[in-house]
Amino acid sequence: MEDLSKLSLVEQINGLKSKKFSSIELTEFYLKRIDQEKVLNSFISLNENALKEAKKSDEKIAKNKSSSLEGIPIAHKDIFCIKDQKTTCGSKMLENFISPYSSTVYEKLSSSGTVNLGKTNMDEFAMGSSNETSFFGSVLNPIDPERVPGGSSGGSATAVAANLCSFATGTDTGGSIRQPAAFCGITGIKPTYGRVSRWGMIAFASSLDQGGIFAKNALDAALALENIAGFDEKDSTSINKKVPPFFNQAKSKDEEHVVGIPKKIIEDIKDDNVKNNFFESLDILKKSGVKVKEIDLKNIQYSLPVYYVIAPAECSANLSRYDGVRFGHRCENPKDLDDLYERSRAEGFGEEVKKRILIGTYCLSAGYYDAYYLKAQKIRNLIKQSFMDAFKEVSSIMMPTCANVSFKLNSIQNPVEMYEQDIYTIPANLAGLPAISIPSGKINKLPLGIQFIGNYLEEGNLLNLSNKFQQNSNFHNE
């Protein structure tokens, strides 16, 4: 049998179809890998029925009734509700929460024939950039176990990077797919806001949250994304547009590219290694015939403060439902209603979550709303406008994914320093634009990523550009 860990998603699909190996064999392979790499702490829970699902897929393949991703073992970030399975969102608050329904993302992938291996670890309620805020413990970076995998979707990123699954789902509110993808040396895409349904995806900041994919390369990501994207009447912010064939688009030779370089941002890169890597990556693109143009992105420097008003504001309301009344953690012997609220929430939420609820509550309070929330929304619109202006001239924008490589566990104690992790990823969330991170090289064995931001609904163009880069480089296979 082939070395299953080396196979791309497309190769796995073909292998299953041509019966070189079965879904049970592939699933057993990954379950064994997961067991071997337990120390990474990538998973919060495993799906007891994984092999049963694999068996069903094998039966379908035998009857030639297979769906597009039949028998492919994958992992889901533990933010996606799955009926009758634990969905914790990385929090003590939901430690024992068994969802009575499934998210649209899970439903779609399930009906595409995937086998669910389990739910991956994450920062609590997706708040964090290192996976260190998880109630279920930190996740280790498979490239260097002393370092963080990035966050918040750290479990999914490591699961793909360490060959614990074929691909994985994630969510990205300010960089939670792209930053861990960069830290773990894999491909991660956050589509246009509204492209993937948020139904059943536990909310952090509703206007920024977007589901996406971790995969080994751009083509795999394209194929996986095709299977989770699409209009959903259960999500009012879902975009009612037909999903193009991303996989074919990614491979197409007809896509045209003019890549915008935001001059000021690139000039200001502090880390020389990151800066050099950016220009080396640019050279690879140029050599493959891609046109490049310098652009100016106005107001982009305000992204971080704007984000840290809007995201906490929304989360302060989104997390109010965890009150100990209907589900989730409930304190013992509350003496009255206030005590029930106060202790259930004090005990159920971790420090980072509490901090953000407080910041958000403050920003929305009478007397502060105009100065913080309203002003942040205004700047957010200006940032959106800057991107719109840029996309009149270019088809995508390139910048680093992160300001640095993965850092050591517990090494960042200053919250602002941690928040600055997302300095290059946040703008795409504020504007609702699709963005992808792909591996672009290593510094002392630690991976770096570059990021492409595309115009609305232009995921196909981004995937095509990324595929072009990966055809002319080998970082994604290292």
Next chain:
Amino acid sequence: MNNTWESVIGLEVHVQLSTESKIFSNAPTKFGQTQNSQASLVDLGLPGVLPVLNEKTIEMAIKFGCAINANISSKAIFARKNYFYPDLPKGYQISQLDDPIVGKGKISIEIDNKEKFIGITRAHLEEDAGKSLHDKYENLSAIDLNRAGTPLLEIVSEPDLRSAKEAVAYLKKIHSIITFLEISDGNMSQGSMRCDANVSIRKYGDKEFGNRTELKNINSFRFIEKAIDYEIARQIEIVENGGSICQETRLYDANKNETRSMRSKEHANDYRYFPDPDLIPIIISKEKIQEIEKSLPELPEQKIVRFIKDYKISEYESKNLNASRELSNFFEKVAKKISSPDLAAKWILGDLMAILNKNNSEIQDSKISSDDMINLLCKIEEGSLSGPGAKKIIELCWSSSESIDVLIKKEGLDEVKGEDELLKIITRILEDNSKQLEQYLNGKDKLFGFFVGQVMKETQGSADPKLVNKLLSKKLKQ
């Protein structure tokens, strides 16, 4: 009540809209079902669920706006109103703050035969909360979320009302508008229409308003009048004794007929409203408003005029018949089927209303249907049933499951005596009461009534009193 003090009242009326399903979920809105059987995943506020607007509520709100000649907003935005309460599952209520769907308008009321206009500040859509049940279990509160998510239209008046009487007239007017528009069943006992009253007093001639108190959740016309009157008296007493009014929320206790403090302004909530990122702004086109305006049903004011013209009834009768849509429809159904519609007006407003009031019922719960009424009135018109007979049948019909015709037969009221038969009875009665006859003939005119009574007794009310009168006076003159 007092010549020094003028009371100033503004009302907030919450109207439950009669949609099949809830405002943001597809759960049914039926009243009186098993606890929590009408609460969907969305109503329970589970992690990951999202609201989807029921478009019917927008149409209903626009209908109301058109009916009061208000500005309809071209854009409606939903906002989150944040507060913790066990029957508020998400920890926030989806409501409207800026850009309410209905803007300024006015409503006319009639007070002492004079028309007065009451300004409407706004009317906005929001979701209802669930119910807390405190007396079901010892030391525990129970929550019923069947009502959670029921659509509400909150209608806010200007502080234009000057007495409890005006407040009641205004409420009755709102009630008739919403029922005629068929946007609500207006059933106050089931909470379909609830009211908060802002009450303050000031010296006549003063321009400034006094400190106001808010009376919460009053759910009958009778209680609103009592609650406001009590509150005005309470405030006057405080101020006249040198005290000042504390701005606070007060609860009306119908059993004790008093208001008592719920929370003072110092403890008032800061609701931290902000636009709900799960719901996109609703754009309302001019065409849509025009379309709805054209399809508006006939409103009470138009109907009052038409009834006077079409059915030749008095203005007083027409107004009373148009107190509710159901009553107005009931009358019209009957009036169309009988040859003298004024007879229908008299019977419906007279004996039928009397028995409804006696049994604390509304016309829609009447045990005497419009068909029954047509049957009765036709019999009266053709002379086969007497007035007193019909009166008796209405009373019997209320407590019997038998049909009108069966009841008439049972009571022997169908054997209305012809002239010949009546004459025989009259002759016999005069013979049997020769003493009285002699007295009468000697000038004791009063005894005429005695004879009529005897005849009616003999015929058990089945005789037409007019005919009896006619025949008796003819006979006595002989």
